[in-house]
Amino acid sequence: MEFKTKEDVHNRAVQIEHIKQSDLINQLNLNIKGNKNAMGDVFEAWFGKPKDSASEPDLGVSELKATPFKKLKNGKISAKERLVLNIINYAELDKEIFDKSHLLRKNKVLELAYYEYNNDIPKSDWYFAKCVTYEMLKDKTDLEIIKRDWETIQSYVKNGHAEDINEGLTNYLAACTKGKNKNSLRSQPNSDVMAKQRAFSFKSSFMTTLLRNYIFGDKKSDAIIKDAKSLETQSFEDIIIDKFKPYIGMSVNEIIKKLNIPVKESKTIGKYNVAIVNKILGIKSRNGIEAEEFQKASIVPKTIQFNYKNNNKESMSLPPFKFKELAKEKWEDDEGNPSATLNIYFAESKFLFIVFKSDEQGNNFLKGIKFYRVPDEQRNSIIKNAWLSTVEELNDGVKLTYDERRKRVSNDLISAKDKMIIHVRPHAAHSSYINNVNSNELPKPARWINKPKEYSNNYMTTQSFWLNSSYIKKSVEDLL
Template sequence: MYFNSENELIIKAKEARGKTFKEIDKFNRLSKKGATGALGNIIEESFFGYEVNSKAEADFSNLGVELKVTPFKQNKNKTLSAKERLVLNIINYMDEVHNDFWSSSFWKKNEKLLLMFYEWKPEIDRGDYKIIETILFTFPEEDLEIIKKDWEFIVNKIRAGEAHNLSEGDTQYLGACTKGANKNSLRAQPYSDELAMQRAYSLKQSYMTTLVRQVISNEKLVQFASADELKEKTLEQLLKERFEPYTGMTMMEMANKLNIKINPKNRAVVANLISALLGVKGTKLDNIAEFAKANIQFKTVRLKQNGKPKESMSFVNIDFNEILEETWEDSFIRNYFLETQILFVVFQFDEEDILRFKGIKLWHMPLQTIENEVFNYWSEIRKVLKDGVVLTKTSKGVENNFPKSNFNGVLHVRPKGADANDKVQLPDGQWITKQCYWLNASYIAEIVSSLEV
């Protein structure tokens, strides 16, 4: 099919709403089990009537529009989320380093996206997945400023001979995700002899989740930074600029300057301070556009007078059955640290034992740490689960034989339940207090050590 205008294209695309892939499929692609990209191919061949291809230009080249078919899912709490990142075009390390953003393969291919959203449900056959909505998407001005900086970071890393050290955590909205079945998917890079994993540009899962919620659920987000600000400074620079005037203040002093009322004992006190000083008072941090799209999660750190954290830092509870079933590449913990940025909001007790704001640090775990220390810890947990978890009663409670905090100096597992009776069942049938990943206090101290006293 040939479309003379974007309006013609979108009218045709909207005809797919409410249809299942089974209804659309004319070439029996659904019979090929596990075929990569099969659902997208069905839309290309059976709905729009063009051959599947891997051209450098956009799918509807005369309009400069690229077609993407992408899934979303409903979470246990009834909210919607993108099921995965949106993988775009392969990064040609050899060619891309000679382009600027406007002549890049990313921009030529993905300036305008025809997004067709379908709902993924684990209990039904993929042929019964249904197209729910379709939109012609162009990047908002504020997003484009961040995406341009993301692209520059990725390409500058390739220019520095560091393509093998690229990580999705390096950037905010536009990622460089691995594209290949395994570590044999290696490619040459122009300024280093070291082979690098094949990667593709991608819109991060968190970015796609915000789109899903805006398009399907009609949710609204609040932007704290303007496009003009983002042209001049990075997101991290803007965050530091907003927080800096409050350095050295107590929480109450910060609240008074911001003209808000707080209860320092309230668990939401720091979140309330953050939204107020960012100029979006009362907004939940999940509804701040830059936080939601970049998957920035904040963590409060309280340092003792000697600069050491008062405690280790917890994350989500562990699903031990999931650990046994998942591969490392698809593991929860690997993808969590690959895709998540953490905004450390740091307070420190002064000589009079008064807690004062020290500063912030926007951080993501280095790729080497993920692939070495975190991988080793994850492997050791699997080994313990396979060999059998040993639970030993002690005077302090019940101990287990999962690796301790001294295993690699980065993270460990320990209980995080409402109480000793808040338990989950292990794969071997035993019951154990809910466990959680914790970053070691000493590791957190290293991360925030660059903050000035």
């Protein structure tokens, strides 16, 4: 088949939608049973394209990419994984400019075929739900952030430190490991040190936003950057820092007057914190602090309230998990990339901590902001061990103890007292040990002590990992 325009490619792509994988395999006379990349192979075969590793776009005018999404328990749609683009040639990258780069040449126009990753049905019944043409040059703001990400990765190669590249360095575009296994190495031009083979990729958070905004029509968040030109002279992080600078050190009362924030009938310290942050950023958020750029870059904003004794009470909730899914996860894949949901979260995410502190009289002040990323060393040691402990407990059967006097259930999962950076605690509106909206199914029956008759062995209150309040405090102590 010959495709002269991206429109020709897209018109062919939409014809594959809603056809089961098994029917496509028969129709195209393919032999790919059991192949974990079956959906990608089927999509390429739909266009009559043989498998290769060419440096040009698959069809000359468009690059073909099949990519999975998943439905979360709350009904939202999320990308299952990053989108791998092309292998990085360190020697080539060292000499390139972005506008003429291999990355842009190959991936300027992507024909994305989204399919639902659903373990509850046979893979032979999977199908492509939606095909869409993504053009990297269309969104000027995204393009400037992608360009800065590319230049950040390139700078490590130019400085002879390709071995230090990691996915947390950048916002939308990352450099994930890519090879036969995690020990696949290649030379770099400005150092004798061998570096992991890597590929450019769009982060899973970026893919999730594309999915929700442009495919399922669920765009809800304002953008902070109103004019892409501002990104030509400043990084996204510097723009955020500059927005907050005029207000650092001011009292909350002064800020709400200056920003014309409505006065609330409440004496609760911290009642204005989120409203202040949204006003400073110039966004209107329905729930907390939501901005399009934060979602795409997996930047997690969090207001932190301290009292005059420098104590912060609140730990920070991380995304909830399903017990059965968590129990089956692996921390890394065969190539050494994060595979477990928690590992991906910490590898890709950075936090934007906005720190407030009250004095002895109850006056509240904006002390400062800080972008913070959990170090890889901590992610792959303490946090990994906490995650492994949780997985092992679930697979062995979590221990549940009912206290008749307090009418409460305790478990043996990690707690904040274990001082492992993270801990596990409920993420549901109400505790539940039966099958309902506040619980989910365990991979193995719980080991009960004093189980009430009406409680189940197979269901437990939905939990999530939480970032310890003590860890958050240590991360922002310099602002206090």
